[in-house]
Amino acid sequence: MNDKDERALKRKKLLELIDAxxxxxxxxxxxxxxxxxxxxxxxxxxxxxxxxxxxxxxxxYRIAGEKVPYHVQAALEATKPTIEDSSPGGVMKLIDSLLxxxxxxxxxxxxxxxxxxxxxxxSKRDSAILQGLSDEISHPKSAExxxxx
Amino acid sequence: xxxxxxxxxxxxxxxxxxxxxxxxxxxxxxxxxxxxxxPDELASEVIREFFNHRNRLGWDPKKGALEWFLVRLxxxxxxxxxxxxxxxxxxxxxxxxxxxxxxxxxxxLEELDPHELLKRVRDLAANDSELVEIIDAVELLDGxxxxxxxxVSELIGTSVKDVEKRKKRLRRTLSELRV
Numbered sequence: 001m002n003d004k005d006e007r008a009l010k011r012k013k014l015l016e017l018i019d020a021x022x023x024x025x026x027x028x029x030x031x032x033x034x035x036x037x038x039x040x041x042x043x044x045x046x047x048x049x050x051x052x053x054x055x056x057x058x059x060x061y062r063i064a065g066e067k068v069p070y071h072v073q074a075a076l077e078a079t080k081p082t083i084e085d086s087s088p089g090g091v092m093k094l095i096d097s098l099l100x101x102x103x104x105x106x107x108x109x110x111x112x113x114x115x116x117x118x119x120x121x122x123s124k125r126d127s128a129i130l131q132g133l134s135d136e137i138s139h140p141k142s143a144e145x146x147x148x149x
Numbered sequence: 150x151x152x153x154x155x156x157x158x159x160x161x162x163x164x165x166x167x168x169x170x171x172x173x174x175x176x177x178x179x180x181x182x183x184x185x186x187x188p189d190e191l192a193s194e195v196i197r198e199f200f201n202h203r204n205r206l207g208w209d210p211k212k213g214a215l216e217w218f219l220v221r222l223x224x225x226x227x228x229x230x231x232x233x234x235x236x237x238x239x240x241x242x243x244x245x246x247x248x249x250x251x252x253x254x255x256x257x258l259e260e261l262d263p264h265e266l267l268k269r270v271r272d273l274a275a276n277d278s279e280l281v282e283i284i285d286a287v288e289l290l291d292g293x294x295x296x297x298x299x300x301v302s303e304l305i306g307t308s309v310k311d312v313e314k315r316k317k318r319l320r321r322t323l324s325e326l327r328v
Contacts, residue, residue, distance in 0.1 A: 010263075015224050017263045018178060020287045020297040021270065022320050025170040026216050032317065037166040039324075040173040046165035050196065057200035071205050074156035 051079035155210065164216050168192035171220055175227045177323050182269045183261055195223045264288070274322055283315050 025033060037046070054075040058068045172192040199206055199219065208218045267288050274280040286304040290297055298312045305312075 011225075011228050013263050014228070014261060014266065017266060017287070018175070020290055020301075021267075021284070021316075022174055022323070023298075023316055024220060025167045025174065026214075026220055028170070033163075033166050033170060036170045036173065036320075040169050044169075046169075047162045049193075050161040050165050053193070053197055054200055057197065060201065066203075069203050069205075071156045072200050074159065075161055075200065078157065078159060078161050 047079050050075060051081075054079065159215055164219060165192070165196065167216055168195060168219060168223055171223055172227075173324075174320070175224070178266075179227070181273065181323060182266060191223055191226050195219050195226065198222075270319075270323070274319060277318070277322065279315050280319050280322065283312065283319060 025036070028036070037044075054072050057072050058076060061068045061072070169192045175191075196219070199208070199215075206218075206222065208215060212218075267284055271281055271284045274284065282305050283301060286301040287297070289304060290300055298309050298316075302309045302312045
């Protein structure tokens with residue numbers, strides 16, 4: 001037996017011993033596997049993680065002008081988000097967007113969204129003018145009020 | 150003819166969990182038993198390499214489960230890690246890394262004798278006689294880890310369930326102990 005074989009055998013024995021001592025995680029029951037996983041990577045969604053990794057790999061293949069291999073396609077398919085994965089709120093939003101596709105947002109109108117961004121480059125004075133215009137759009141003045149002006 | 154369906158039955162969520170937990174176990178052994186460190190993200194590296202390799206790193210579904218294949222790959226990487234060639238400017242969290250570019254680092258994992266590993270684990274669990282009993286029995290095994298619990302239960306005269314419970318305690322002990 002040469003040095004390389006001897007080293008390979010030694011490694012194999014060491015790993016077998018660790019398996020016998022601690023159990024390979026592939027032999028652990030699901031509940032303990034879940035517990036241990038959340039201790040090591042708290043907050044991670046494993047399915048989501050795999051999907052992101054598969055998606056990144058698929059993009060690299062496409063950028064290189066190559067066909068995405070079957071094993072990557074299958075991983076993307078297997079980790080596709082389903083309606084069961086969504087929170088109750090998320091499901092309602094999904095249904096709402098399907099039933100009311102034209103209503104993008106239910107928030108009150110803002111002047112072109114400018115007031116929501118602190119770095120929009122609009123002065124306080126301009127912002128007040130824009131807000132006034134926005135109020136006018138929301139509550140149009142009557143013809144009588146227009147005449148008073 | 151090959152198609153994506155051929156790889157459709159893979160439970161990726163479980164594979165990710167198994168690899169992350171395995172990395173955690175090996176890391177604890179390296180840190181608390183051998184006083185060695187291993188690079189982060191081995192589990193992630195293994196999955197990314199699998200996706201990035203057009204031929205699936207040589208894995209064939211007919212030859213066995215992907216879970217098992219990737220765990221073995223991670224194990225090999227773990228043993229090899231401290232021995233990686235140092236490259237100029239490369240950062241490493243390995244305290245035994247080679248100081249000169251191209252110089253082979255000392256690999257304390259690779260050099261670790263299996264009996265020495267058991268001795269150190271035994272020292273760490275010395276306060277719990279039931280765990281020491283398990284470790285002593287594991288030392289007598291013939292290497293077939295799939296039947297390990299059955300063999301250990303026969304050696305110490307207890308049930309397989311009790312062996313599983315004690316091993317669970319041993320895993321917890323190892324993860325809680327500080328070097």
